Amino acid sequence: MEMDIRKSVIAGTWYPGDPVTLRGEVRRYLDSVPVQPLGGPVVGLVSPHAGYLYSGQIAAHGYRLVEGQRFDAVVVVGPSHRVLFRGASVWPSGGYETPLGVVPVDRELAGDILTADPVMNADRKPHAAEHSVEIQLPFLQVALGAFDFVPIVMGTQDLRTCEAVADSVWRASKGRNVLVVGSSDLSHFHSYEQAKRLDGAVVDFVRKRDYRGLARELEGGSCEACGGGPVMAAMLFAEKAGARGVQVLRYANSGDVTGERRQVVGYLSAAFYREAAGRKGG
Numbered sequence: 303m304e305m306d307i308r309k310s311v312i313a314g315t316w317y318p319g320d321p322v323t324l325r326g327e328v329r330r331y332l333d334s335v336p337v338q339p340l341g342g343p344v345v346g347l348v349s350p351h352a353g354y355l356y357s358g359q360i361a362a363h364g365y366r367l368v369e370g371q372r373f374d375a376v377v378v379v380g381p382s383h384r385v386l387f388r389g390a391s392v393w394p395s396g397g398y399e400t401p402l403g404v405v406p407v408d409r410e411l412a413g414d415i416l417t418a419d420p421v422m423n424a425d426r427k428p429h430a431a432e433h434s435v436e437i438q439l440p441f442l443q444v445a446l447g448a449f450d451f452v453p454i455v456m457g458t459q460d461l462r463t464c465e466a467v468a469d470s471v472w473r474a475s476k477g478r479n480v481l482v483v484g485s486s487d488l489s490h491f492h493s494y495e496q497a498k499r500l501d502g503a504v505v506d507f508v509r510k511r512d513y514r515g516l517a518r519e520l521e522g523g524s525c526e527a528c529g530g531g532p533v534m535a536a537m538l539f540a541e542k543a544g545a546r547g548v549q550v551l552r553y554a555n556s557g558d559v560t561g562e563r564r565q566v567v568g569y570l571s572a573a574f575y576r577e578a579a580g581r582k583g584g
Contacts, residue, residue: 306395306396306407307399308397308398308399308426308430308436309399310398311430311431311432311433312433313401315353316353316354316433316437317437319401324400325402325444327354327358328440328441328444329444331354331358331361332362332366332444332445334359335359335362335363335366337366337367338363338366338367340547340549340573340575341547341575341578342545342575342576342577342578343575343576344367344371344573344574344575345481345482345540345545345574345576346481346482346483346484346536346539346545346573346574347365347483347484347536347571347573347574348364348483348484348486348508348533348536348570348571348573349361349438349441349483349484349485350569350571351433351486352487352556352567352569354437355559356556356559356560356567356569357556359552359554359559360554360570360571361438362441362571363552364571364573365442366445367573368445368446369445370446371446372479373449373479373480373481374450374478375450375451375475375480375481376442376451376452376481376483377411377451377471377475377480377481377482377483378442378451378452378453378454378483378485379435379482379485379532379535380432380453380485380529380532381455381528381530382428382432382434382455383432383433383434383528384432385428385430385431385432385455386457387425387428387458388457389420389421389423389457389458389463389466390455390456390457390463390466390467391424391426391428391455391457392412392416392422392424392453392454393407393412393424393426393429393452393453394407394409394416394424395407395409398436398451398453400436400439400440400443401440402444403443405439405442405449405450406451407450407452407453408450411450411474411475411478414475415452415454415471416470418469418470418473419467419470421463422466422467429453429455434455434529435453435455435485437485438483438485442483454467454471456531456532456535459520460531461513461534464513464534467531467535467538468534468536468537468538469542471535471539472539472542472543480543482536482539484532484533484537486527486532486533487527487529487567487568488526488527488555488567488569488570489501489525489555489566489567489568490526490528490567490568491566491567492566493563493564494557494566497566497568498568500524500525500568501525501526501555501570503524503525504525504526504568505553505570507519508550509572511541511548513534513538516530516533517530537574540574540575543576545574545576546577547575547576548572548574549573549575550570550572551571551573552570553569553570555567556569
């Protein structure tokens with residue numbers, strides 16, 4: 303069992319390594335965000351994956367929406383920053399450890415996702431040093447309490463892979479209440495104004511739920527998102543799950559936090575939700 307526990311690689315650097323300090327910091331982020339009522343239950347989130355000093359307050363907007371809710375499982379999809387590979391990798395058993403404890407993997411759901419499409423694999427190597435999935439977990443641990451999850455790391459982020467990931471999760475989770483988190487930062491190391499222009503295009507595609515347009519423009523280089531694939535996977539899953547509502551909760555970049563505007567990184571929090579009759583997402 304011990305070999306199935308993926309140990310934290312960013313505790314003490316990207317977020318506090320002490321559990322009391324970490325819980326308190328996440329709690330402060332969440333408490334500072336007013337609840338933004340939506341027109342129905344949340345099915346998917348877009349959440350940033352930088353260090354909490356830079357993006358924690360942005361991430362809190364999404365996790366505040368689901369605080370105290372119960373899900374049968376949470377699927378966290380992140381991009382691979384360090385390992386080049388094709389397809390998407392699922393950590394199939396055991397769990398991920400943070401200073402707040404081990405988040406257990408839903409082994410049955412992970413297995414069903416793995417067998418749903420050849421794009422999916424069970425290679426653990428992409429997970430070993432990857433921060434994009436782990437960074438979401440303390441927020442989820444504080445917001446949800448105990449929960450099971452499935453971590454997915456995407457190597458290729460083309461539209462075909464995004465469709466396969468979303469379809470695999472959807473088929474495997476039918477009949478279950480599952481939340482999908484797409485972990486992504488936006489543009490990197492542009493000036494503050496240029497970042498706002500580039501990121502504005504991504505935000506617009508998310509608001510329109512236009513995953514095809516987002517895929518096209520990311521490939522063409524007219525906008526940037528290091529987790530564009532996870533964003534599209536969350537968007538596609540939400541569509542399959544009947545979630546037609548979308549709310550852009552917060553956009554900012556590192557310049558808004560540090561005051562340094564020469565080279566910034568963009569962050570987005572957004573939610574996809576099932577609309578009540580007669581309501582329309584915005």
